[in-house]
Amino acid sequence: MVMNDSVNFLPWRRTRLLRQLRYWGLCVCAVWLVCGVVVWAAWGHWQDEQRVHEIHARMAQYMSQQLVERVQQRNAQRLQHAQLRQRQAGRQKTQAWSSRLTQLAEKLPAPAWLPALSYRDGVLSLTGTLTQFSAFSTLDEGFASVADFLPGQAEKIQRDSAGLWLFEYQLREDVGHEAP
Numbered sequence: 001m002v003m004n005d006s007v008n009f010l011p012w013r014r015t016r017l018l019r020q021l022r023y024w025g026l027c028v029c030a031v032w033l034v035c036g037v038v039v040w041a042a043w044g045h046w047q048d049e050q051r052v053h054e055i056h057a058r059m060a061q062y063m064s065q066q067l068v069e070r071v072q073q074r075n076a077q078r079l080q081h082a083q084l085r086q087r088q089a090g091r092q093k094t095q096a097w098s099s100r101l102t103q104l105a106e107k108l109p110a111p112a113w114l115p116a117l118s119y120r121d122g123v124l125s126l127t128g129t130l131t132q133f134s135a136f137s138t139l140d141e142g143f144a145s146v147a148d149f150l151p152g153q154a155e156k157i158q159r160d161s162a163g164l165w166l167f168e169y170q171l172r173e174d175v176g177h178e179a180p
Contacts, residue, residue: 100148107142109135122173124149130165139167148174 144151149171
């Protein structure tokens with residue numbers, strides 16, 4: 001049996017070619033789509049990380065600013081406290097000297113006055129004037145009993161042209177007492 005009818009395979013080849021083109025086209029499109037989704041997801045993840053890093057950087061900057069401000073506030077408070085302590089110490093010294101000088105003034109006899117006094121290296125130097133020489137013994141006794149100072153001696157006694165007695169007296173501070 002011989003058949004002479006010829007079989008035409010061209011339409012079948014064409015449909016098979018179109019089917020394969022559709023299949024591979026869809027595969028390529030699917031790969032492109034998957035790659036696009038992966039790239040889009042990676043870009044979104046990168047954007048999120050950038051925002052997080054930005055927020056961390058802003059928070060770190062904010063925290064460092066807050067820390068600097070607090071340190072400055074703390075230093076300002078310490079400075080204020082130190083200044084307050086210095087003022088209080090100065091007031092205490094002034095009050096201590098005020099009581100010493102008041103006691104010294106009470107020990108002066110009526111005919112005596114002190115035009116100058118100075119304090120240096122634990123020595124109180126007094127320069128004064130007496131109208132009567134007899135008041136010098138009272139002055140000497142008074143200066144011997146001044147608190148916080150050791151009994152002293154007159155350094156110079158002389159008479160001026162007006163007939164007044166000029167004297168210089170030095171009182172050494174008691175070693176056991178802290179200088180104001």
